[in-house]
Amino acid sequence: MAQGFDVVGMGGAIVDVIAPVHDGFLLTHNIAKGVMTLIDEFRANVLYEAFDDTREIAGGSAANTMAGFASLGGNGSFIGKVKDDRLGESFIQSLRASGVDYTIAPAQSGPSTACCLIAVTDDGQRSMNTYLGAARELSPADIDEAAVAKADILYIEGYLWDAPDPKAAITKAIGIAKKSGRKAALTLSDPFCVGRWRDEFLSLLRNDLDIVFANEEEAKALFELENFDDVLQQFESWDGIAAITRSAKGCVVARKGEVHVIDAAPVSRVIDTTGAGDQFAAGFLYGVTHGKSLADCGRLGALCAAEVISHYGARPDVSLKALAQENGLI
Amino acid sequence: MAQGFDVVGMGGAIVDVIAPVHDGFLLTHNIAKGVMTLIDEFRANVLYEAFDDTREIAGGSAANTMAGFASLGGNGSFIGKVKDDRLGESFIQSLRASGVDYTIAPAQSGPSTACCLIAVTDDGQRSMNTYLGAARELSPADIDEAAVAKADILYIEGYLWDAPDPKAAITKAIGIAKKSGRKAALTLSDPFCVGRWRDEFLSLLRNDLDIVFANEEEAKALFELENFDDVLQQFESWDGIAAITRSAKGCVVARKGEVHVIDAAPVSRVIDTTGAGDQFAAGFLYGVTHGKSLADCGRLGALCAAEVISHYGARPDVSLKALAQENGLI
Numbered sequence: 001m002a003q004g005f006d007v008v009g010m011g012g013a014i015v016d017v018i019a020p021v022h023d024g025f026l027l028t029h030n031i032a033k034g035v036m037t038l039i040d041e042f043r044a045n046v047l048y049e050a051f052d053d054t055r056e057i058a059g060g061s062a063a064n065t066m067a068g069f070a071s072l073g074g075n076g077s078f079i080g081k082v083k084d085d086r087l088g089e090s091f092i093q094s095l096r097a098s099g100v101d102y103t104i105a106p107a108q109s110g111p112s113t114a115c116c117l118i119a120v121t122d123d124g125q126r127s128m129n130t131y132l133g134a135a136r137e138l139s140p141a142d143i144d145e146a147a148v149a150k151a152d153i154l155y156i157e158g159y160l161w162d163a164p165d166p167k168a169a170i171t172k173a174i175g176i177a178k179k180s181g182r183k184a185a186l187t188l189s190d191p192f193c194v195g196r197w198r199d200e201f202l203s204l205l206r207n208d209l210d211i212v213f214a215n216e217e218e219a220k221a222l223f224e225l226e227n228f229d230d231v232l233q234q235f236e237s238w239d240g241i242a243a244i245t246r247s248a249k250g251c252v253v254a255r256k257g258e259v260h261v262i263d264a265a266p267v268s269r270v271i272d273t274t275g276a277g278d279q280f281a282a283g284f285l286y287g288v289t290h291g292k293s294l295a296d297c298g299r300l301g302a303l304c305a306a307e308v309i310s311h312y313g314a315r316p317d318v319s320l321k322a323l324a325q326e327n328g329l330i
Numbered sequence: 331m332a333q334g335f336d337v338v339g340m341g342g343a344i345v346d347v348i349a350p351v352h353d354g355f356l357l358t359h360n361i362a363k364g365v366m367t368l369i370d371e372f373r374a375n376v377l378y379e380a381f382d383d384t385r386e387i388a389g390g391s392a393a394n395t396m397a398g399f400a401s402l403g404g405n406g407s408f409i410g411k412v413k414d415d416r417l418g419e420s421f422i423q424s425l426r427a428s429g430v431d432y433t434i435a436p437a438q439s440g441p442s443t444a445c446c447l448i449a450v451t452d453d454g455q456r457s458m459n460t461y462l463g464a465a466r467e468l469s470p471a472d473i474d475e476a477a478v479a480k481a482d483i484l485y486i487e488g489y490l491w492d493a494p495d496p497k498a499a500i501t502k503a504i505g506i507a508k509k510s511g512r513k514a515a516l517t518l519s520d521p522f523c524v525g526r527w528r529d530e531f532l533s534l535l536r537n538d539l540d541i542v543f544a545n546e547e548e549a550k551a552l553f554e555l556e557n558f559d560d561v562l563q564q565f566e567s568w569d570g571i572a573a574i575t576r577s578a579k580g581c582v583v584a585r586k587g588e589v590h591v592i593d594a595a596p597v598s599r600v601i602d603t604t605g606a607g608d609q610f611a612a613g614f615l616y617g618v619t620h621g622k623s624l625a626d627c628g629r630l631g632a633l634c635a636a637e638v639i640s641h642y643g644a645r646p647d648v649s650l651k652a653l654a655q656e657n658g659l660i
Contacts, residue, residue, distance in 0.1 A: 229590045229625050236589065249579060252591055259566065259589035260559045261582055295559050 004150025005077045006289040007069055010173060011062025011157030012135040013080030014114040015087045019051035021119040026127055031119055036128040036190055044131035047117045058094035059116055061189060061278050062157035064314045068282025068304055070099030071320040074289065077101035077147060081138040087113035104142050107134050126274050136163035140172040148173050149180040152289045158189030161197045174208050185211035187281055188218035195221055211241045213281050219244050243284050243301065245277055253298040262298035265306035275314025279304040300329050334480025335407045336619040337399055340503060341392025341487030342465040343410030344444040345417045349381035351449040356457055361449055366458040366520055374461035377447045388424035389446055391519060391608050392487035394644045398612030398634055400429030401650040404619065407431035407477060411468040417443035434472050437464050456604050466493035470502040478503050479510040482619045488519035491527045504538050515541035517611055518548035525551055541571045543611050549574050573614050575607055583628040592628035595636035605644025609634040630659050
């Protein structure tokens with residue numbers, strides 16, 4: 001690694017376990033529909049046993065973003081913790097196969113590799129039950145100081161803030177990035193995550209971050225505001241870049257004194273919205289690290305999000321690089 | 331008039347003649363669906379005779395705006411020309427009944443009062459055939475210098491630019507407004523109108539206007555750009571206030587270094603979109619002339635537009651003042 005990575009992503013190293021269910025399954029197992037809920041190992045085992053017809057895919061929000069970033073041709077690395085077990089090995093193989101660098105040593109003891117048990121109902125909604133397991137074991141010792149110091153952008157998944165060791169690892173990584181004159185980016189991950197860590201995220205925003213990704217609900221939760229434009233005004237007076245996604249309404253990108261309103265890229269049929277935010281971030285980060293205008297960063301994000309919602313799964317089905325070239329964006 | 335009007339509106343004094351038709355009627359009479367077409371007196375008579383089951387209502391874009399402005403409690407006057415005939419008398423009575431001041435002397439000779447023959451197809455679309463008649467006779471002599479000089483805002487309908495005498499009247503009125511330190515506002519009226527007068531509208535924008543109203547298609551036509559954000563960037567670098575309406579996507583309001591993204595106000599069912607832009611302008615102008623924030627001007631516009639599209643007709647069915655009060659906007 002002579003030049004350093006464009007982006008080093010930090011997040012949960014999680015294997016998605018996906019199963020089709022009926023609404024009754026959600027009721028029987030007391031699963032909140034359409035959102036992500038954290039569960040413990042016991043509940044993970046119960047749900048895993050109750051699932052039929054499962055598929056297993058390496059996932060996790062920031063890891064999905066890094067896979068998309070690599071699909072665009074970006075040079076990225078991922079920091080996240082697995083255990084030295086079957087799922088852990090599967091995660092590493094899958095991530096490396098997608099073109100993402102990964103060098104974190106698997107844990108030899110402790111909780112097993114994280115999984116996200118995803119119940120997909122007939123209406124296409126995904127109800128996610130995440131057992132963080134080994135992902136919560138990411139610690140400051142896992143941070144490769146040289147890699148973070150040389151990467152243009154450190155990209156952090158907000159979900160990681162839910163555990164003390166990963167939080168310490170993030171704090172260390174941000175410290176390295178800032179000391180090295182690099183950019184730090186955070187995705188707010190989900191409205192509940194924002195609710196849990198609102199004050200700390202606001203402090204990060206004020207003191208450490210250069211780029212923030214949020215969907216509309218997360219951004220409203222961050223500032224405890226109900227009106228989109230009021231949220232936008234908060235970001236317009238902030239020094240960094242805010243990329244706020246609004247589903248079918250597209251996205252709004254703001255940097256002090258500059259606002260872009262970007263339409264959603266056309267999708268013939270929305271199949272599964274999982275990963276839309278992750279792939280939006282992939283496209284946007286590619287733009288930022290490859291000298292694109294702020295508007296084109298938003299368009300790249302919108303294009304990658306449109307690709308991923310046009311099929312099942314949270315990672316791209318096609319080469320995002322070819323797609324972006326066809327659309328004249330790279 | 332001790333204090334002067336909040337807004338003096340200039341536009342076509344037109345009586346709407348509305349009839350339900352089937353699509354076949356449009357084909358038979360070679361009417362372009364869903365847009366406004368200018369016609370001559372002969373064709374106006376032919377269509378009028380072919381119409382069945384008509385209703386007649388005073389209309390015209392800027393006159394509709396002034397009626398909405400008065401419904402909000404604003405103090406407004408209208409400048410537009412009718413002939414001293416049955417439709418002209420009807421127009422004046424209707425406008426005054428809506429609370430708008432009107433003192434222009436009707437023409438004693440020349441073309442008859444303008445009418446807009448509106449064919450409403452089964453799908454709710456309105457195809458408008460406008461005979462401008464006496465409306466084209468508005469001339470500089472009709473401009474009351476004192477009234478324009480004392481009004482906070484001179485509001486001009488772009489359609490008027492289609493005829494030489496009204497254009498001269500606008501030029502005179504803008505001169506008075508600017509000399510008196512007042513604001514000049516223009517609504518672009520429709521994409522075809524923008525296409526006809528693009529260079530002159532751009533010159534007005536650069537040299538004379540303080541506020542411009544446009545829907546997305548009109549704004550794209552003005553700058554010959556296909557992408558909404560590219561249009562927005564043009565307005566972000568302009569000194570005045572741009573209020574761009576985007577139908578269900580709401581509106582974007584830009585003033586140098588300040589951008590507001592305002593959602594459309596909720597409508598339980600869209601019945602007829604005629605007048606949406608006119609009533610948006612009414613709400614926005616009320617906000618500007620009553621010390622509201624730029625975001626609240628946009629919200630007032632969105633609220634008034636939502637009211638008018640929830641029923642047939644281009645003027646409000648309820649007191650906009652009461653509606654705005656219920657919504658906490660005034």
